[in-house]
Amino acid sequence: xxxxxxxxxxxxxxxxVAAMPxxxxxxxxxxxxxxGFTPWESTVLSIIGNxxxxxxxxxxxxPIMNYLENTKLFSKxxxxxxxxxxxxxxxxxxxxxxFGLFILVAIPLPTTGAWTGCIAATLxxxxxxxxxxxxxxxxxxxxxxxxxxxxNIIAVF
Numbered sequence: 350x351x352x353x354x355x356x357x358x359x360x361x362x363x364x365x366v367a368a369m370p371x372x373x374x375x376x377x378x379x380x381x382x383x384x385g386f387t388p389w390e391s392t393v394l395s396i397i398g399n400x401x402x403x404x405x406x407x408x409x410x411x412p413i414m415n416y417l418e419n420t421k422l423f424s425k426x427x428x429x430x431x432x433x434x435x436x437x438x439x440x441x442x443x444x445x446x447x448f449g450l451f452i453l454v455a456i457p458l459p460t461t462g463a464w465t466g467c468i469a470a471t472l473x474x475x476x477x478x479x480x481x482x483x484x485x486x487x488x489x490x491x492x493x494x495x496x497x498x499x500x501n502i503i504a505v506f
Contacts, residue, residue: 359384363391364398370464374399374488378495392496399463399488406409406467407480410459414471431472433460438469447483450475454487457495 363384367377374395383389414431417423437470442449454466463484470480 359386359488360394363394364401367395367398368402370462373457373462373497375459375462376490378499382499385504388496392415392492393422395495396488396492400485403463403467403484403488406422406464407470407477407484410467410471430468434465434468438465438497439473442469442473442475447475447479448460450480450483451487451490455482455490455494457491462491 363377363381363386366372366380367374369376372380372485374392377395378388378391378396381394382388384391386394399495414427418431438449438453441453445452450466450470453461453469454463466487467480469475470484475483
């Protein structure tokens, strides 16, 4: 019985790391593998964990950012996040539309991923359903890429 709770705890830890803005899938999949999950199990848990916050972010980011931008404490930080996100994503998304958003999320590099995609979709006023579909597809593609890289690295060792 204790083993079941321990496994659930470890699964939730992988999902939580995947849901966090800086690590997302890039950190969660290798973490799950080092915790003893197979690359496949780690990838599935990470994809689920990375997708969970997306609908909430798409609905809540705009009012939260607008509120924080009007506070003394967070104003400069929010303006910096907006400028940085738009600088990195505006041209791609405008050129390729929602496919550009997919690419932004699917490429598993630092400062790309579901959180950046949600911020970009919010700032560029992309329709909720289109943004959600594009970001979830990008998360799945990023998961496949990181899974492939992680599996090949494990095979070498």
